[in-house]
Amino acid sequence: MEWPEAKAGMPVSAAMWNKARAAVRALKVIAGHGVRVRPTPNGTVVSADIAPPPWVHPFKVSVSGNQATIVPGFVNTEEARIDGVPLSGTEKLPPPVLKWAQTKWDKEGRGYIALELTCDEDWILVKDKVEVVQVAYYDSEDGTAPPKGAGGNALAGGVPGLPGKRARFPLAMLRRRSSGRIDVFQIVQGDLNHRADPRDKASEIARHFFS
Amino acid sequence: MKPIPIPTISAAEWNAMRAAARAAKPLKGHGVRLHRDAAEGVTVHAEAHDNPRHPWQLSCRWRHDPKLLPARGEWVAAIEPGFVNGRDVTIRVRTDEGDVHPALTDEPAPEITFGAYRDPAAPAGLAAGNGGQIEQQAGEGYPAFFDTMGVRPSAKAGAVGAELEPERKRLIRAADVVLITPRLSTRQEVTVQNPATASQSVTISTVFVTDALRGAPSPHRIVTTAKHVPPREPDQLERLLGAYAEPQADEIKLATVYFVSPPDAPENAVPDATWSVHPRYFVFRNLNYATEAQIPDQPSEPITLRTGLIAGGADAIFAQLLATPNDTLNRLTAFLRGSRFGGMYWTPGMLGMSGVKRPTRAEPAQGSAGLDPAARRRQREAARARKQLDETPPLNPPFPFLKLAFDPWFFGIEADPKQPPA
Numbered sequence: 138m139e140w141p142e143a144k145a146g147m148p149v150s151a152a153m154w155n156k157a158r159a160a161v162r163a164l165k166v167i168a169g170h171g172v173r174v175r176p177t178p179n180g181t182v183v184s185a186d187i188a189p190p191p192w193v194h195p196f197k198v199s200v201s202g203n204q205a206t207i208v209p210g211f212v213n214t215e216e217a218r219i220d221g222v223p224l225s226g227t228e229k230l231p232p233p234v235l236k237w238a239q240t241k242w243d244k245e246g247r248g249y250i251a252l253e254l255t256c257d258e259d260w261i262l263v264k265d266k267v268e269v270v271q272v273a274y275y276d277s278e279d280g281t282a283p284p285k286g287a288g289g290n291a292l293a294g295g296v297p298g299l300p301g302k303r304a305r306f307p308l309a310m311l312r313r314r315s316s317g318r319i320d321v322f323q324i325v326q327g328d329l330n331h332r333a334d335p336r337d338k339a340s341e342i343a344r345h346f347f348s
Numbered sequence: 349m350k351p352i353p354i355p356t357i358s359a360a361e362w363n364a365m366r367a368a369a370r371a372a373k374p375l376k377g378h379g380v381r382l383h384r385d386a387a388e389g390v391t392v393h394a395e396a397h398d399n400p401r402h403p404w405q406l407s408c409r410w411r412h413d414p415k416l417l418p419a420r421g422e423w424v425a426a427i428e429p430g431f432v433n434g435r436d437v438t439i440r441v442r443t444d445e446g447d448v449h450p451a452l453t454d455e456p457a458p459e460i461t462f463g464a465y466r467d468p469a470a471p472a473g474l475a476a477g478n479g480g481q482i483e484q485q486a487g488e489g490y491p492a493f494f495d496t497m498g499v500r501p502s503a504k505a506g507a508v509g510a511e512l513e514p515e516r517k518r519l520i521r522a523a524d525v526v527l528i529t530p531r532l533s534t535r536q537e538v539t540v541q542n543p544a545t546a547s548q549s550v551t552i553s554t555v556f557v558t559d560a561l562r563g564a565p566s567p568h569r570i571v572t573t574a575k576h577v578p579p580r581e582p583d584q585l586e587r588l589l590g591a592y593a594e595p596q597a598d599e600i601k602l603a604t605v606y607f608v609s610p611p612d613a614p615e616n617a618v619p620d621a622t623w624s625v626h627p628r629y630f631v632f633r634n635l636n637y638a639t640e641a642q643i644p645d646q647p648s649e650p651i652t653l654r655t656g657l658i659a660g661g662a663d664a665i666f667a668q669l670l671a672t673p674n675d676t677l678n679r680l681t682a683f684l685r686g687s688r689f690g691g692m693y694w695t696p697g698m699l700g701m702s703g704v705k706r707p708t709r710a711e712p713a714q715g716s717a718g719l720d721p722a723a724r725r726r727q728r729e730a731a732r733a734r735k736q737l738d739e740t741p742p743l744n745p746p747f748p749f750l751k752l753a754f755d756p757w758f759f760g761i762e763a764d765p766k767q768p769p770a
Contacts, residue, residue, distance in 0.1 A: 164389065165389035169394070172393065
């Protein structure tokens with residue numbers, strides 16, 4: 138409803154005034170769901186503060202103490218597992234929870250919830266061998282160095298493999314704070330595809346690519 | 349309700365009330381949905397933002413610092429942690445003790461400084477027109493969003509100093525936020541033997557350059573710059589001539605941050621606390637990165653000459669004559685491709701949509717090659733490469749799963765992110 142416009146010398150008719158009154162009435166701010174209104178002489182303050190709903194995506198990690206729950210996700214259409222149990226559970230078993238006795242940290246207070254997968258002799262992903270683990274390093278066994286000959290992951294890119302034709306890809310990074318709090322940084326937000334790029338068929342060295 | 353008789357209302361008073369009523373009209377803002385009812389008013393619904401903060405998202409603020417003159421402060425930004433190959437990324441932060449390189453996941457969250465700006469509305473340069481007069485080149489421009497804010501229009505090509513829409517007086521500045529991945533690079537050295545003392549031969553060898561890798565504060569870092577200029581890759585002719593080295597880093601622009609001044613800011617003003625900030629993002633997800641050292645192109649086509657002479661017998665002779673050049677060509681092509689370490693970025697697990705982000709290559713401007721055959725050839729190659737990039741399908745990115753003979757596994761970087769470069 139628009140406020141009617143007047144011109145100099147123009148009489149205000151009853152119709153114009155009623156239009157004006159309706160226009161002002163139409164501007165009244167009414168609080169809806171999740172909104173607070175505070176009238177002031179200069180106007181009405183409208184406030185809204187609604188937390189976004191959680192985004193439940195594949196491989197979403199939630200950490201509580203020394204355990205984590207992971208939303209089911211797939212690698213090459215193969216569902217990831219915890220101790221052999223698919224993340225979505227089975228007919229007999231509920232969805233598993235990843236538990237560990239003591240969190241593994243690197244020297245800077247980083248840890249990872251990571252996928253650990255194994256390839257066969259043809260560097261094809263082995264079914265039932267896509268496990269979720271808690272590790273301090275995803276690109277080496279103990280953090281001292283990447284596997285011999287792998288050269289680190291910064292130069293050639295991708296993820297360097299681990300002995301036994303294994304590879305890890307981090308789902309989330311854990312950071313230990315000085316207060317003891319653990320912050321979780323989600324890295325993967327969807328299902329993954331994996332391919333390996335071996336140096337040669339006889340070698341156990343390969344770059345692993347996730348997309 | 350009966351109409352109320354009004355003796356006299358001046359037009360000015362009436363229109364002032366009309367303007368006040370118009371100013372009170374609620375408008376849709378961030379996280380709010382409005383339902384207008386002509387009879388009853390406007391219902392405001394708050395809507396939770398369904399897109400939470402994404403990696404690389406910036407939180408800009410003006411940091412007051414009386415020691416920084418003349419502005420007594422600077423614009424800084426905290427960056428929502430993003431990851432490359434699962435690793436967190438560092439930025440450079442100035443401290444009284446010197447520069448440090450904290451990771452984005454550190455606590456408290458480090459902030460990156462905007463130290464230089466460009467004016468995207470300013471002319472790109474000056475050039476001589478056809479009549480010999482000096483003309484300005486068109487400005488870089490900015491998103492149309494800023495038109496509605498009253499930002500001064502971007503310069504148009506033509507007469508110098510032509511003012512467009514003088515009522516738009518807000519200035520605009522911009523800075524780019526760039527992710528840098530240092531990498532191994534190569535250059536070719538061409539040695540021509542002295543024919544007087546040795547047989548006439550040319551040796552082409554590959555030299556590996558590791559300066560950026562050795563001095564890198566971390567495998568991946570973010571910087572701000574006034575304007576990002578993508579590193580230029582040498583073409584194969586330049587490699588053969590040993591005229592150009594590969595860049596020692598791959599780069600991808602994460603965002604451009606625009607700063608808008610209040611009206612009537614001085615012409616050469618730089619952003620201060622009174623300016624508003626508007627980031628524009630180019631990357632919204634975590635990234636993976638790999639060099640293309642192991643991605644071969646299609647094998648080159650051999651040189652053939654089919655004439656059908658002597659009932660086809662001549663073709664066998666020509667094939668025999670061309671065997672040696674073809675072999676050399678293939679080895680040369682493999683050599684050049686095997687020494688190319690340009691990288692690519694892509695997004696893992698992006699809701700099933702795999703996005704490939706190749707680093708943009710710097711290319712000569714259209715029509716600037718003149719009559720130089722080499723420059724014109726490079727321009728054609730750049731156009732072909734650009735067309736190929738444009739045709740890259742958004743799904744099923746080309747996985748780097750094939751390999752060349754060159755072995756890149758003996759090099760690595762394990763620099764400590766906490767340590768500044770030597």
